[in-house]
Amino acid sequence: MSFMLDEIHEQPTALDRFMASQRRVVISIADELKRRKCRFGMIAARGTSDNAATYGKYIFELVNGLPVALAAPSVFTLYNADLNLSDVMVIGISQSGQAADVNICLESAQAHGALTVGITNELRSDITKYAKFTIHCDAGKERSVAATKTYTTSLAALIMLAAEVAENSALIEKLKNVPSYINGIFSECEQQIKDIAYRIRDLTDCIVLARGTNRATAFETALKMAETCYIKAEAYSSSDFLHGPIAVVDKGTKCFLFAPEGPSFDNMLEIAEKLVERGASLIIVSNSEKILSIANEPVKIPFDLDDLISPIVYVVVGQLFANYFAEAKGLDPDHPRGLSKITITR
Template identity: 45%
Template sequence: MTLMEKEILQQPQVLKNCIDYNRQIFSEVSKAIKQKTITNVVIAARGSSNHAANYFKYAFESLAKIPVSLAAPGVNTMYNAELDLSSCLAIGVSQSGMAADVTAVLENGVKCGALTLSVTNNLESKMAKMTDFHLYCNAEKELSVAATKTFTAQMCLLGYLAAYHSQNDQVQKELTQIGDNLQNIFDLKPQIQDLAQKYKDLNSLIVLGRGTNYPIALETALKIQETTYINARACAASDFYHGPFAIVDQNTTTLLIAPAGNSQKDMQDLKEKLLGVGAKVLIITNQKQLAIGADGGIVYDLQGSDYITPFYNVVVAQMWACAMSLARGLNPDAPRGLQKVTITK
């Protein structure tokens, strides 16, 4: 079994551990947000962590009704600009806690008196020690280059913060139950392996999602890129109509992240349009009806709100990427040209 497979299977315990470890921190951060009258959030991250940050944007804005901006760290590191973040909550997300450009955004925040929060899997990292608060992934060391358990831990921590601050007990409860439900996804391994065998020779793939599952489309494309070397690209379903749809023809293969929920009708309409121009359509969904007419995909039997289905969808995607890598004779634990800790400035 590869390291990536092992770490995928560790996620039920990781998701439980990360919430349990940080319960007091959620309370303290929420209290500080209210005391400081925070009106904006700026969140900085790279790679998979940036996709977790994107999920947080959807969750925090829709639940807490406070605007969230995704930082461009190069503003600090390339242009030496210092932003006025004094009325903001500045968040940095990095599994290693060593991302230099993300650290620069936090340093900017500290200097101007912002409320600061880091989310890492490293208690001894600079980011963890420099911020007012730290949410610890508590995932043990991640050995595979492709992030799996640290990504879902980051999403879980950020989602729980959004639910806690907005006093949404239902979403908090659902987040604590995800780990118990993941065995239902793991049981789909034979179907996922069959899908990998069928599509192992793909040269390109377009991954589409909307709302809280748009970040999952981004993460799915990244996992496919780094483990299989397939030219996978992601796009928000709504943006896809603004130009990219023109590249679609009978030689195009797409993957829709399309669970039941707020984006269901939009994804159904997009599926029909893609099929109408002859594209191949794969789908990850929890609605059998949505899969009708698709060329293939994975249907899982778990329900949840738009804040919960991203976890199920991304675990399916992780398993498929790993299976595709192995089917292509590759090692998903050691992608060419990549290393576990990437230091960008």
Template identity: 40%
Template sequence: MSHLEREIAEQPQVLRTLLRAQAAPVGAIAAAIKRFQPAFVQIAARGTSDNAARYAQYLMGIVLRMPVGLAAPSVHTLYGAQPNLARALVIGISQSGKSVDVLQVISDARAQGALTLSITNDANSPLAQAAEYHIPLHAGEERAVAATKTYTAELAAVALLVTALADDDAMRAALNAVPDALDATLTLCDPIAGWAQRYRYMPQLACIGRGYNYCTAFEINLKVTELCYITGVGFSEADFLHGPIAQISPGFPVLVVAPSGKTLPTLLTFLEKLKARQAEALVIASDEAAFVHAQQQMRIPAATPEWLTPITAVMPGQVFAMQLAAAKGYDLDNPLGLTKVTLTL
């Protein structure tokens, strides 16, 4: 078994450990944030962690009504500028905690008096040490270069923080049910191995999501791109309709993340448009209506509320990327030209 396959399977237990170990510490962090009363939130991240930041942008904006921006680290590093972050909650997300540019954002923010928080898988990393507060992921060593269990742990850490800030018992109960939902999702992913090889020669893929699962479209695209070496793009369904849909010709593969919730009606209409263009639709969903025009179905549990579906919906995408890479004969643990820790300025 590859490290990648094993780490995908470890995700339910990683989340159980994280949610159990960090409930009280994150509650204390939430209390500190409430005392600070930030005017806005700024999140710095790169790569897969940037997709976790996208999730935080939606969840904090919707549940907490907080304005959330994604940092441009080059503003701090290459250009040497320091935007005014004095009244902000500034969050740095990095699996390794070694991203130099993310570290610079946190360091600049803390020097200005901002409240700083890091989310990493290494409590002794530079980023964890630089921030005033830290949420460890409890994911254990991740040996495959493509991040899987650390990504869903980042999503869970964000969800745990927002739940603590909202102080909502229903949200806590829903979040604590997610590890079991991931167990169920892993079983639902079994059929993917039977049809993934159909796509071993596809040169391109569009990944579409919206709302909470905007991040999921980007993360699945990243996994397919880095593991399978194809040209992929991630889009909001709304943005895709503003021009990029013109590229869709018969047989063009489009992966659509369409869980039940506020975005499902527009995504059903989008799937009808894909059908009219004779696209090849690969759909991640729980509602049967989403599969009407799907060539391939990837099911997720129906009971998970929309705000938590990014944690479950990404798993079929991870499995698809893994199975497709295996069908193409590629190294699942060490994609060409990639390293586990990427240092950028």
């Protein structure tokens, strides 16, 4: 068994530990955000953390009505731009806490009047020097290069903060149920995911689609497939995919779709039907029999989830696919070629 698979399975425990250890920290940050009356948000991140940032953008806009932009770190690191960030919340996400460009964003934001928050799994890392507040993922040491439990705990940190700012206790209760849902993925779906991965283990390229809050799930799944098993996985929002990229689809093109019931479901059903017309081969992850009925390889999620928390659960399916594709191909997902746990960019 790989470290990656171990760490995928550790996620329910990691999430429970995070919620128990960081609730008071998050409440104190939420209190400061409300006191400061921040009018805008910005999130800086790279790689897997950037996919968490995409989720955060949706969450703060949907839960708090707070417009959020994803930072372009080069604006700070290469162009040394002078931005007015007063009354702005700036969050930096780095599982190692050593992402130089993210830390420079935080340092500059702090100097220009922003309220800064770091999300990291390493409390002794540099990110804590540049953020006024730090949320600790508390996921435990991650030995695999591929981030799994630090990703889902980062998502939990973002939605917990949004819920506390909104004083939305019902959303906090839904978050508390996520570990049990992930355990349900292991018991009800994991063997099926493994079987599919072994059946199509010769896969070399694919499309990964979702929309809305699960856009982050599509991009994170594609990243995991690329880094652990060298599959050329291209991720798109399903709506963006219709604006040109769908032209690449022909008979047999493998397409992964994350399509939980919710606000984005009708759009995902529509694109699934278009892909069927083009002869694509569909691997669909959903709780809806309606869309699963047109899949070549359906993965039935055995419960209904709030759209805001579903990405924390659905991404586990993507992680498992990446791990089992690597295993089926005889690859080591813990040590992808040319990659290390900490990547320093500016």
